[in-house]
Amino acid sequence: MKTINLTMKKETSIAIEFDNVLPEMLYDKSQKEIEDTVIYRGNKEEKLSDYFDIEVSGESENSDDCTIVINGDLSRVKRIGYYMSGGKIIANGNVDFHVGARMSGGHIIVNGDAESYAGREMTGGILEINGNVKEFCGASYAGEWRGMSGGRIVIRGNAGKQLADYMLNGEIHVNGNCDILAGVHMSGGFIQIDGNVNQWIGGQMKKGTIVINGNLEQILPGFKLQEIIHNPFINGKYFIGKYHLYSGDKGVKGKGNLWIKE
Amino acid sequence: MEYILKNGVVFDPKNDVNGEETDIFIRDNKIVDKVSSDAKVLDVSGKLVMPGGVDLHSHIAGPKLSIGRLYRPEDIRKGVRAAPKDEVSGFEAGFSLPTCPTIGYRYTKMGYTTVTEAAVPPLEAKHAHEEINSIPNLDIPTLTLFGNNWFMLKYVKENRLDDLTLFISKWLKLAKGYGIKIVNPCGSEAWGWGKNVDGLDDPEPHWGVTGREVITSLTKVNERLGLPHSVHVHTNDLGHPGNYETTLETFDCVKDIKKNKNVDRNQIMHCTHIQFHAYKGTSWRDVSSGATELIDYINKHDHLTCDIGQITFDETTTMTADAPMEYDLFRLTGLKWANKDIEVETASGLIPSIYSSRAPVSVLQWAVGLEFFMGVRDPWKIALTTDSPNGGPFIRYPKIISWLMSNEKLQDMLDNEVHNWATNRTDLGTYNREYTWDEIAILTRASTSKILGLEDRGHLGVGAKADVSVYDIDVNDFDPTLKSNSSVIEEKLLNSKYTIKDGQILVKDSKIVKLVKSNHIWCNVQGLEKYEKTLEKRIKPEFNKYYTIKYENYGVNDHYVEPETRINIKYGGESFENN
Numbered sequence: 001m002k003t004i005n006l007t008m009k010k011e012t013s014i015a016i017e018f019d020n021v022l023p024e025m026l027y028d029k030s031q032k033e034i035e036d037t038v039i040y041r042g043n044k045e046e047k048l049s050d051y052f053d054i055e056v057s058g059e060s061e062n063s064d065d066c067t068i069v070i071n072g073d074l075s076r077v078k079r080i081g082y083y084m085s086g087g088k089i090i091a092n093g094n095v096d097f098h099v100g101a102r103m104s105g106g107h108i109i110v111n112g113d114a115e116s117y118a119g120r121e122m123t124g125g126i127l128e129i130n131g132n133v134k135e136f137c138g139a140s141y142a143g144e145w146r147g148m149s150g151g152r153i154v155i156r157g158n159a160g161k162q163l164a165d166y167m168l169n170g171e172i173h174v175n176g177n178c179d180i181l182a183g184v185h186m187s188g189g190f191i192q193i194d195g196n197v198n199q200w201i202g203g204q205m206k207k208g209t210i211v212i213n214g215n216l217e218q219i220l221p222g223f224k225l226q227e228i229i230h231n232p233f234i235n236g237k238y239f240i241g242k243y244h245l246y247s248g249d250k251g252v253k254g255k256g257n258l259w260i261k262e
Numbered sequence: 263m264e265y266i267l268k269n270g271v272v273f274d275p276k277n278d279v280n281g282e283e284t285d286i287f288i289r290d291n292k293i294v295d296k297v298s299s300d301a302k303v304l305d306v307s308g309k310l311v312m313p314g315g316v317d318l319h320s321h322i323a324g325p326k327l328s329i330g331r332l333y334r335p336e337d338i339r340k341g342v343r344a345a346p347k348d349e350v351s352g353f354e355a356g357f358s359l360p361t362c363p364t365i366g367y368r369y370t371k372m373g374y375t376t377v378t379e380a381a382v383p384p385l386e387a388k389h390a391h392e393e394i395n396s397i398p399n400l401d402i403p404t405l406t407l408f409g410n411n412w413f414m415l416k417y418v419k420e421n422r423l424d425d426l427t428l429f430i431s432k433w434l435k436l437a438k439g440y441g442i443k444i445v446n447p448c449g450s451e452a453w454g455w456g457k458n459v460d461g462l463d464d465p466e467p468h469w470g471v472t473g474r475e476v477i478t479s480l481t482k483v484n485e486r487l488g489l490p491h492s493v494h495v496h497t498n499d500l501g502h503p504g505n506y507e508t509t510l511e512t513f514d515c516v517k518d519i520k521k522n523k524n525v526d527r528n529q530i531m532h533c534t535h536i537q538f539h540a541y542k543g544t545s546w547r548d549v550s551s552g553a554t555e556l557i558d559y560i561n562k563h564d565h566l567t568c569d570i571g572q573i574t575f576d577e578t579t580t581m582t583a584d585a586p587m588e589y590d591l592f593r594l595t596g597l598k599w600a601n602k603d604i605e606v607e608t609a610s611g612l613i614p615s616i617y618s619s620r621a622p623v624s625v626l627q628w629a630v631g632l633e634f635f636m637g638v639r640d641p642w643k644i645a646l647t648t649d650s651p652n653g654g655p656f657i658r659y660p661k662i663i664s665w666l667m668s669n670e671k672l673q674d675m676l677d678n679e680v681h682n683w684a685t686n687r688t689d690l691g692t693y694n695r696e697y698t699w700d701e702i703a704i705l706t707r708a709s710t711s712k713i714l715g716l717e718d719r720g721h722l723g724v725g726a727k728a729d730v731s732v733y734d735i736d737v738n739d740f741d742p743t744l745k746s747n748s749s750v751i752e753e754k755l756l757n758s759k760y761t762i763k764d765g766q767i768l769v770k771d772s773k774i775v776k777l778v779k780s781n782h783i784w785c786n787v788q789g790l791e792k793y794e795k796t797l798e799k800r801i802k803p804e805f806n807k808y809y810t811i812k813y814e815n816y817g818v819n820d821h822y823v824e825p826e827t828r829i830n831i832k833y834g835g836e837s838f839e840n841n
Contacts, residue, residue, distance in 0.1 A: 143335040145598055145614075 001067070002027055002060035004034060006052040008072025014042040015096055016051060019079045023087025023106065027066035031056045063087040063106070074112070081108040084125065100127040103151065116160065117141070122170070123150040132157035135179075138172050139165035148172070148189065164191055167208060171235070183210050186256060190235045205249050205256035209235060213261045223248035223258055234259060263765060264289045264301035267730060270311030271737040273703040276712075276721035280700045281737060286311065288728040291764040295724045304760065308736045312703045314375030314729025314763060316710040316720050319494075319534050319569050320650040322365050323379045323393035323402070325386045325602070326581040330359045330612050333600050334579055337614075351398075351774040358578040358651035362396035366780065368657055369400055370768050373731025373758035376401040376711070376719055376783075377656075380494065380534065380649075381445060381583050383407045383604045384816070385809070387437035391822040394780050399761075399768050401827065403714065403783035405494050406439030407583055409476055410451035412606035412808065413801065415469040418479045424838055425797060427483045431787040431833075432794040434489075436817035438784040440829075441491035441714075442484050445583040445608065446498055447476035453609040458586035461498055462511045473498050474515050481516045481530055486835040487787050488522040490715025492567075494532045500587050503543035506552025509533070510559060517565050524834060527715050528564055528642075535571025535649040537631035546594075546623055551630045551688035557637035560644075567713045568638075569645035572631040572662050573624060574654025577616045581652065585609035606808045617654070619675075622683040627653075629684040635666055635705075636693035645713060646705040659706070660755035664748035666697040666705075671745040696743050716783075728765035731758050734772070782823035789833035 004026060017040040026034055034056060035049035048054065052072075060066045063086040070080065074093040081089050084103040091099070094112040100119040106126075110118075113131035119138045133155050139162055140147035147166035158176035165181070167189040177195035186205040196214040203220055211234055223246040232243050239259070246258040267286040272279050287297045321327065331338055340357035341364070354364040369377055382390040382404045394402050408414050408430065417426040430442065448466035449459045455467050462474045477495060484493045497512040499505035516531045533539070540556050543549035560568060582588060585601055588611025592599035600612040617624040631653070638644050646663070650656035665672050676684055676691055685691040697705075711720025719727045735754050742751055761769035768776045798813075805813045820826075 141335060141339075143333065146336070 001065055002056070002058045004066070004068045005055040005057075006048070006068065006070045007055075008051060008070075008074065008077075009053050010051050011073060012041060012051065012076050015076045015078045016041050016046075017079050018077055019082040021048065021068065022063075022081065022084050023066040023068060023089070024063035024085055026068065027060045027063045027087065075115075081106070081127075084108065094131070099129075100125070100153075103127065113157070119148060119151070119153045121146065122148050122153070125151045127151070127153045128156075129154065130156045132159070132176070134160040135162055136160075136165060137163050138167060138170070139163070145185070147185075158195065159193075164189065167191070177214065183208065183256075186210075202256055202258050203249060204252045204254070206252060206254040207256055209257045209259070211235075211239060211243075211259040211261075213239075213241075216260055219246065219258075219260075220249060222251040222254070224250060228262075232259065264297040265762070265765070265767075266297060266301050266303045267311060267732065267760075268303050268305050268307065270306040270309050270732060272311045272722065273699050274313060274722040275700055275704045275708040277723045279722070283308070286722055286730060288730070288762065288765050291728050293722050293724055293726045293728050306732045306759070308738060309759060310699065310733040310735040310737050312373070312731050312733075313707045313720050313722050313726070314731050314761065315369075315373050315706050316714065316716065317369070317374055317377040317647065317650075317656065317706075318532075318645050318710040318714050319380040319571075319647045320377050320656055321380060321581055321652070322377060322397060322650075323362070323404070324382050324390035326381075326610055326612060327359055327393070328389070329600050329602060330579050330581055331356070331361075333598065333612060334359060334614060337579060346773070349774045350777055358576070358655045360655075362393050363398060366398035366400055366777075367774060370398070370761050370763075370774060371757055371772065372657070372659065372755065373733065373761050373769075374400070375729040375731075375761065375763040376403075376716065378402070378440070378714065379404040381405060381407055381443055382437060382439065383583070383607045383610075384433055384437040384439070385604055385607050385811075387439065387818045388822060391438060391782060391818050394782060395822070397780050398777040399763060399780065401719075401763075401781045401783055403440035403491075403716070404438070405441045405443035405491075406434060406437045407443050407445060407608050408433070408480060409444030409447040410449075410583070410608045412451075412469075413804075414476070414480070415448075415451065415466070415471050418475050419469050419471050423479060423482060426479060427486055427835070428790060428793050428797040428838070429801075430480070430483050431487055431790050432797060434785050434787065438782060438818040438823050438826075440784050441489055442480055442493045443496075444477060444480060444493055445496040446500065446587065447473035447495075449473070449498055450583050450585055450609040453585045453589075454603070459498060461508045462515065474511075477512065477531075478515055478519065481519050485519060485522040485530060488524050488831055488834060489785055489787075490525060490527070490829060490831070491713070492527060492529050492532050494534055496534050496582070496584060497539050500535075500538045500582075500584055501541075501590065503541045503545055503549040506540050506542055506556055509536070509539040509552075509556055513556070513559050513563070513566055517563065521565075522835075525715060526717050527712060529567040529713065531566045532713055533566060533568045535647065535652065536568040536634060537571045537573070537627060537653070538649070540630050540634075541626075549623070549626060549687070551626065551633060553630050553633040553637065554689055557634060560638050561640070567643050567645070567709070568634065569647040569649075570631050570634050571647055571649035571653045572635075573617050573628040574648055574658040574661060575617050575619045575624065575628065576654045576658065577614065578651045578654050579612065580615045581610070581612040583608045583610050585611040587611070588613050591615070605810060615652070619680045622681045625681040626683045626687055628680065629688040629690040632665065632672070633688055633690050633693070635697070636690065636695045641697075641701045641704040642709045642712065644705065645710045657756065660752040663697075663702055663706075663755060664742075664751040667702070667742040667751065668745055668748055669694050669696050670743060671748045674745055699737065699742070728762060730760070730762040732760040734759040779825055781825050781827055783827045783829065784823065785829045785831055787831045787833055790838065793838045
């Protein structure tokens, strides 16, 4: 097992891009090569060692056996785990845009809050955020019509607007509350929200399943009540309580399922 | 500067040079018969040498591309390449909707030197020419949209062919246009009322004019003016099952119109992306190929030419002035759709399109396109296009060439790759034709330049423009008919060894070594200025009533088209003295 410890030593107001700092890119690199890894700060090429103290321990045969631990103020570090396909990244701090975006495998843990576009268009792997996320988590990129299509996102805090916009597949679990427009344009996948949800959830959804365990402020008129079920079995597990099952969005001839706990 | 391209295997169909090992001499921007001893020798021994590529129908500049780029950011993210350190070109981005410089880089690397922008509404011509200024390394004629223009419709309705002739002549000057483009005549205008027209004889709701009247009138005007290119027609009913009958009627409706004696081309009408207009059936459930009937007509008649609009199994973007058709596609697919009104000139629309080798309709369209390549006996009557990006992006031309040259490859695709509609609903499986390099040179150079009326290119005869492409294929040791060589053809034709334009080396060893400004090619009809002024006076009040801009701000000023090739045409048609 190889562990690469990165500790931020120099703060920056201009964003650093971390798309070259992935387990699959660094698992077979020496300490010197890791220090020389190119990162972009704004439009300038810099070395990873210019901004981080680097400690490397152990060896690994493949990316799955490699963990990158990032410490410090990461609020201007963008694209952590961008296109990641294996291994593990632990970010101890609040992270900037696009964490876990387009990832296809591996495991990312953020011990802090995440900016917008966390896990956007991800196709596999696990993204765990032990804090809040902002807008477009698990969604498509602006203008795209294909969002998250695989993998799992767990959010321990609250989620911002347009969670899982254009979601095709995969799973998102929000422990806290969720802002407006969650699951809009969704055509597959599963969303579980344990807290309260602001309005317009599931607008124009065609398929997929949303479960709300908290309160929903207002349901869209395109959803029709189908039945009320006690302890329903949804997505491989039982949900305890009395749930109202709505189907919609009828405005787009959708057949999505919206479960709301009474 | 002088160059000798030494010992290349040359394919120059216009001059009957078919794979002969010979030298090409270049002085400044022309092909010559000899050069001085100071000439630089480029050793291309055994390599494939052709004239610079000429694309007669592509969508590379104008507002529709800008809308597409804004509307499809996912497309721009494809094909991103950092600026290469050993080339003079910059970064690339985009697949079906590349950035303007990327378009120039990719065409240049493919050995193309002339590319026609096939649909520019006069109102947006400034925008199109500005974009051309951002595309490097090409000669670009633009075709001006007239098929749904209100002034045109009015003159056709009132049978005022003199006024229509003056209008076209003047408007080509205003738009700095090269030729007349007709898109879904009357249908795009009907879209203003949320409608389309059904066939050639269905009148448009406001003016009561039919597509047949528009096409015949504009063809007569085109021949009267003696424009180098014929009318360039996107016929009615594009993409509708059963539309082959409308296409046949369109072929036939101009056959008695006399061609201008002073032009070199053979055709009086060019029908574009013919593949999209060749379906039988009543719905997408019972659709089948109507190519056989159209091929038969093309083989028996000389008054028309076609380009194909081949499908290439990609996720691409369709964009056209045929806005009602784009709405039909939106109804069919439910994908995001954009629509734009171009005031009293035309409409336009845009929608992504996903062509899959497993989707029956996509495969039928793919097979219909290939049927035309296989069935039309005379390659001088057709041209290789994908209607880029509508059927697929232009970077797929080499892939199409690999299909055309190898029957083994095509049969393998029919047997193993594509949905069985290709064999069940088309005749593609019955053909075993294999194109030669000479015929490929016709499809991509010689016929396209002849159809466009650009006689100074598309060949390597003495006096021709020094546009030459050389590919790293040892012609005499390479068998293009082998399936295993298909990917080699694709790779080599995508990355030319040399691309030379106007005697300047732009690509060397597959790397872009020089960037030059693109050249705007447009037609300037001389001898009608006095009458055009009279017409202008009459038009202005109507223009200022219907347009959102003033007439004075409408035309493309000269500084938009630098450098330019102004093709001066001396008017020699009927007199206007009574006008």
